[in-house]
Amino acid sequence: MHYVANLAWERGDQNFESGTFSRRHRIAFDGGQTFVASSSPQVLPTPMSDEFGIDPEEAFVASLASCHMLWFFVIASKRKYCVDRYVDNACGVMRRNDDNRIAVTDVLLRPKVTFSGPRLPTEDEHRAMHHRAHELCFIANSVKTAIECQPELELAPTADAPD
Structure with a gap:
Protein backbone atom coordinates (compact mmCIF):
# COMPACT_ATOMS: atom_id res chain seq x y z
CA MET A 1 0.00 0.00 0.00
CA HIS A 2 1.12 3.53 -0.67
CA TYR A 3 -0.45 6.92 -0.20
CA VAL A 4 0.04 10.13 -2.14
CA ALA A 5 -0.41 13.78 -1.23
CA ASN A 6 0.44 16.43 -3.81
CA LEU A 7 1.55 19.80 -2.44
CA ALA A 8 1.84 22.95 -4.52
CA TRP A 9 3.14 26.41 -3.55
CA GLU A 10 4.17 29.33 -5.74
CA ARG A 11 6.06 32.45 -4.76
CA GLY A 12 4.33 34.83 -7.18
CA ASP A 13 5.69 38.34 -6.65
CA GLN A 14 6.60 37.80 -2.98
CA ASN A 15 10.12 38.45 -1.72
CA PHE A 16 11.34 34.98 -0.77
CA GLU A 17 14.73 36.08 0.52
CA SER A 18 13.18 38.31 3.19
CA GLY A 19 11.40 35.33 4.77
CA THR A 20 8.12 37.25 4.90
CA PHE A 21 6.42 35.33 2.09
CA SER A 22 3.14 33.47 2.55
CA ARG A 23 3.30 29.77 3.43
CA ARG A 24 -0.22 29.24 2.01
CA HIS A 25 -0.29 26.24 -0.31
CA ARG A 26 -2.63 23.55 -1.59
CA ILE A 27 -2.70 19.87 -0.80
CA ALA A 28 -4.46 17.52 -3.21
CA PHE A 29 -5.30 13.91 -2.48
CA ASP A 30 -5.90 11.05 -4.91
CA GLY A 31 -9.64 11.11 -4.21
CA GLY A 32 -9.87 14.58 -5.74
CA GLN A 33 -10.12 16.65 -2.57
CA THR A 34 -7.97 19.78 -2.44
CA PHE A 35 -7.36 21.78 0.72
CA VAL A 36 -5.76 25.09 1.52
CA ALA A 37 -2.89 24.54 3.91
CA SER A 38 -0.44 26.79 5.69
CA SER A 39 1.92 27.03 8.59
CA SER A 40 0.15 27.52 11.90
CA PRO A 41 -0.40 31.14 12.96
CA GLN A 42 0.81 29.94 16.38
CA VAL A 43 4.16 29.12 14.79
CA LEU A 44 4.43 31.84 12.16
CA PRO A 45 2.23 34.96 12.35
CA THR A 46 -0.10 36.18 9.64
CA PRO A 47 0.23 37.24 6.84
CA MET A 48 2.97 34.62 6.46
CA SER A 49 0.44 32.04 7.69
CA ASP A 50 -3.17 31.69 6.59
CA GLU A 51 -5.36 31.17 9.65
CA PHE A 52 -8.01 29.48 7.47
CA GLY A 53 -5.59 26.90 6.09
CA ILE A 54 -5.03 23.50 7.61
CA ASP A 55 -1.67 23.47 9.32
Missing part, protein backbone atom coordinates in the same frame (compact mmCIF):
# COMPACT_ATOMS: atom_id res chain seq x y z
CA PRO A 56 0.50 20.33 9.63
CA GLU A 57 -0.08 20.08 13.37
CA GLU A 58 -3.87 20.14 12.96
CA ALA A 59 -3.65 17.61 10.13
CA PHE A 60 -1.54 15.34 12.34
CA VAL A 61 -4.05 15.46 15.21
CA ALA A 62 -6.93 14.94 12.76
CA SER A 63 -5.25 11.93 11.15
CA LEU A 64 -4.76 10.27 14.55
CA ALA A 65 -8.38 10.95 15.55
CA SER A 66 -9.73 9.78 12.18
CA CYS A 67 -7.69 6.57 12.16
CA HIS A 68 -8.79 5.80 15.73
CA MET A 69 -12.45 6.40 14.83
CA LEU A 70 -12.30 4.19 11.74
CA TRP A 71 -10.81 1.29 13.72
CA PHE A 72 -13.38 1.86 16.46
CA PHE A 73 -16.12 1.46 13.84
CA VAL A 74 -14.63 -1.85 12.68
CA ILE A 75 -14.55 -3.18 16.24
CA ALA A 76 -18.03 -1.92 17.22
CA SER A 77 -19.68 -3.31 14.08
CA LYS A 78 -18.00 -6.71 14.52
CA ARG A 79 -19.38 -6.80 18.06
CA LYS A 80 -22.86 -6.00 16.68
CA TYR A 81 -23.18 -2.58 18.31
CA CYS A 82 -24.93 0.24 16.47
CA VAL A 83 -23.07 3.57 16.55
CA ASP A 84 -25.34 6.53 15.80
CA ARG A 85 -22.89 9.34 16.35
CA TYR A 86 -19.18 9.83 16.95
CA VAL A 87 -17.70 13.22 17.83
CA ASP A 88 -14.09 13.78 18.86
CA ASN A 89 -12.67 17.12 19.93
CA ALA A 90 -9.07 15.94 19.76
CA CYS A 91 -6.26 18.18 20.96
CA GLY A 92 -2.52 18.11 20.34
CA VAL A 93 0.22 19.75 22.40
CA MET A 94 3.46 20.95 20.86
CA ARG A 95 6.54 21.42 23.05
CA ARG A 96 10.13 20.27 23.37
CA ASN A 97 10.56 16.51 23.52
CA ASP A 98 13.23 14.50 25.36
CA ASP A 99 15.70 15.27 22.55
CA ASN A 100 15.02 19.01 23.04
CA ARG A 101 13.28 19.19 19.66
CA ILE A 102 9.92 20.86 19.16
CA ALA A 103 7.34 18.17 18.45
CA VAL A 104 3.69 17.32 18.90
CA THR A 105 4.40 15.37 22.06
CA ASP A 106 0.88 14.60 23.24
CA VAL A 107 -2.49 14.07 21.62
CA LEU A 108 -5.68 13.74 23.63
CA LEU A 109 -8.58 11.99 21.92
CA ARG A 110 -11.98 12.73 23.45
CA PRO A 111 -14.45 10.63 21.50
CA LYS A 112 -18.08 10.87 22.51
CA VAL A 113 -19.90 7.91 21.02
CA THR A 114 -23.67 7.45 20.91
CA PHE A 115 -25.00 3.90 20.60
CA SER A 116 -28.54 2.67 20.02
CA GLY A 117 -30.32 -0.60 19.53
CA PRO A 118 -30.94 -3.72 21.57
CA ARG A 119 -27.24 -4.38 22.18
CA LEU A 120 -25.45 -1.63 24.12
CA PRO A 121 -21.89 -1.69 25.48
CA THR A 122 -21.04 -1.18 29.12
CA GLU A 123 -18.52 1.51 30.08
CA ASP A 124 -15.83 -1.18 30.36
CA GLU A 125 -16.68 -2.63 26.94
CA HIS A 126 -16.68 0.87 25.46
CA ARG A 127 -13.23 1.63 26.90
CA ALA A 128 -11.92 -1.76 25.74
CA MET A 129 -13.03 -1.02 22.17
CA HIS A 130 -11.16 2.30 22.26
CA HIS A 131 -8.08 0.58 23.67
CA ARG A 132 -8.17 -1.96 20.85
CA ALA A 133 -8.74 0.78 18.24
CA HIS A 134 -5.62 2.52 19.52
CA GLU A 135 -3.61 -0.70 19.22
CA LEU A 136 -4.75 -1.17 15.61
CA CYS A 137 -4.46 2.45 14.43
CA PHE A 138 -1.81 2.65 11.68
CA ILE A 139 -1.05 6.29 12.42
CA ALA A 140 -0.70 5.76 16.19
CA ASN A 141 1.64 2.86 15.46
CA SER A 142 3.77 5.15 13.27
CA VAL A 143 4.57 7.94 15.74
CA LYS A 144 6.32 8.56 19.05
CA THR A 145 3.62 10.95 20.28
CA ALA A 146 1.92 10.01 23.54
CA ILE A 147 -1.75 9.42 22.74
CA GLU A 148 -4.37 9.38 25.47
CA CYS A 149 -8.01 8.51 24.95
CA GLN A 150 -10.77 9.77 27.26
CA PRO A 151 -13.93 8.25 25.77
CA GLU A 152 -17.43 9.26 26.73
CA LEU A 153 -20.27 6.78 26.30
CA GLU A 154 -23.75 8.00 25.39
CA LEU A 155 -26.74 5.72 24.96
CA ALA A 156 -29.55 6.87 22.70
CA PRO A 157 -33.00 6.91 24.30
CA THR A 158 -35.11 3.90 23.46
CA ALA A 159 -38.69 4.06 22.22
CA ASP A 160 -39.95 2.26 25.34
CA ALA A 161 -38.10 4.54 27.79
CA PRO A 162 -40.40 6.51 30.12
CA ASP A 163 -40.65 10.27 29.48
